[in-house]
Amino acid sequence: MASSPSPSSVFLCLSLIILFALSFAESQSFVGVNYGQAADNLPPPEATVKLLQSTTIAKVRLYGADPVILRALANSGIGVVIAAANGEIPSLASGAAAATQWINANVRPYYPATNITIISVGNEVMTSGDQNLISQLVPAMRNVQSALSSASLGGKVKVSTVHSMAVLTQSDPPSSGLFNPTLQGALKPMLAFLKDNKSPLMINPYPYFAYQSNPGPETLAFCLFQPNSGRTDRSNGLLYTNMFDAQVDAVHSALGAMGYEDVEIVVAETGWPSSGDPSEVGPSVENAKAYNGNLIAHLRSLVGTPLMPGKSVDTYIFALYDEDLKAGPASERAFGLFKTDLSQSYDVGLAKSSQQAPSTPKPAVGWCVPKASVSDSQLQANLDYACSQGIDCGAIQPGGACFDPNTLASHAAYAMNLYYQKFGRNPWNCDFSQSATLTSQNPSYNGCIYPGGST
Incomplete structure (x- = not known):
């Protein structure tokens, strides 16, 4: 009969579980909305x-x-990005008094109970075509930063601005x-400001728009992870x-080309609409669920991007709710994760x-x-994709427990199942462009163990 564990070993085990759970919770901090x-x-x-706390x-x-939203967010622990509208930039750029007034009205009454982390001065100003507004952007950002410092909030609340992907002329x-x-000429002083104040560059990559400009099955799969x-x-x-990694890395390369590759990137917006006009290509519940679900799984994997491996970029998904008053095509009103x-x-x-947490794993x-009858090209694509997402494919390498039989179907099956088990065991994690299915029959054989099980 095995002996009972000692109190010290039980304490150590519990401590490790708690630490793992805290680490898991921390690993979610990069998902925003x-x-x-x-x-x-x-x-x-x-x-x-x-709802957010759930x-x-x-x-x-x-x-x-x-102010009503900022008060509601007090003591929630949720990080908050607030914004000065484009129309406020001329006033903020005019001098210290206006910026101080803005901070006194919009930050000081709420911070730190409301965890304001970033102030975005304007939205997509650089690509607005308004040269006067563009010239006033950095002075406005500097004045807001100075007002924060005067309020003893310098370094606690960052100052940035949000850009569309149109700030790039080359990305492929x-x-x-x-x-x-x-x-x-306008970007260089802004990037110098971001670097000096350890503030992020905020960008809006949308693979959805890339797919619209070049629709096709392969492009769709590339955009939907x-x-x-x-x-x-x-x-x-x-x-x-x-496509998400490709767009983020293109921004990273652009920063490097100007000597600012150490400036952090934050994805201020990305998402996929669940419906649209009949003439629109791409909007659907299936595609929105695939994009956002796979994006979240990709971020949680901490695999990073090819140029920035091993970390996840802070990413704000667009959007929390559908917004029925937005202008434009129907898709503009259908990005909500929640009704x-x-x-x-x-x-x-x-x-x-x-x-x-791993102590009580989701079954x-x-x-x-x-x-059955999946083509070799699809199996190879599934195998390559799964093994590129941070899972351990060592078992299907020569000498590995699952290398034999040395067939594409066997290796793909092992990698696809490992991907499914690691990234949440949700139905969309076993889709693989509709080439995969769930089975209750354990495919393990000899010494080759397929992780998983059934409820």
Whole structure:
């Protein structure tokens, strides 16, 4: 009969579990959401805060500094990005008094109870075409920074601004990313400001728009983080398996080309609409669920991007709710992760109840394997994709426990199942462009063990 564990060993085990759980919770801190107000049917801010607290969303980005929302977020622990509108930039650039007044009205009454982390001065100003506004942006940012320092908040609250991907004139391949030469005169002092104040460059990459400009099955898979043949950066040989990484790395390369590669990147907006006009290519619940679900899984993997491996960029998903008052095509009003009755638009695994610490793991529903008659090219794409996402494919390498039988189908099945088990055991983690299925029959054999099980 085995002896009972000693009290000290039990304490050590519990300590390790607690540390792992805390580490897991910390690992979610890079997932944020945009909380827009262009709707006439939004739930009260207090209800929205409770909704956010029921999820693993750790950050929220506002498009202003609504006092009711800021008060509702007090003591929630949620990181908050607030914004000065483009129309406020001339005043903020005019002198210290206006910036001090802005900080006194929009930050000091709420901080630190409300965890304001970043002030975004303007939105997509650099690509607005308004040369007067562009010239006033950096002076406005400097004045806001000075006002924060005078309020003893320098370094505690960062100052930045948000850019569209149109600030780049070159992004393919990612290593060749370059900022628009006509904007570099304005960008250089802004980047110097960000570096000096350890503030991030905030960018809005949307693979959805890239797909719209070049629709096709392979492009869709590349944009949705689904298995695909990938795209190799011909300059450095790095393989990209999704558009998000390619766009973020293009911005990183553009920063490096100007000597600012150490400036942190924050993704201020990215998302996919769940519906649109009949003429629009790409909007659907299936695609929105795939993009946002796979994006979150990719961020949680901490695999990073090919040029920035081993870390996840802080990413704010667009958006928390559909916004029925927005202008433009129908897709503009259909980016919400949640409905205004607080129910999910679709499940992307954000609920805290779906994120268990390893001490009480979420039970897997079977094993993920290829469907019958899947083509060799699809199996190879599935294998390459799964093994590029930070899972350990050593078992199917020569000498590994699952190397034999040395067939593409066997190796792909092992890698696909390992991907499914690691990234949440959700149905969309066993999709692989509709080439995979769940089975209750354990595919393990001899010494080759497929992780998983059934409820």
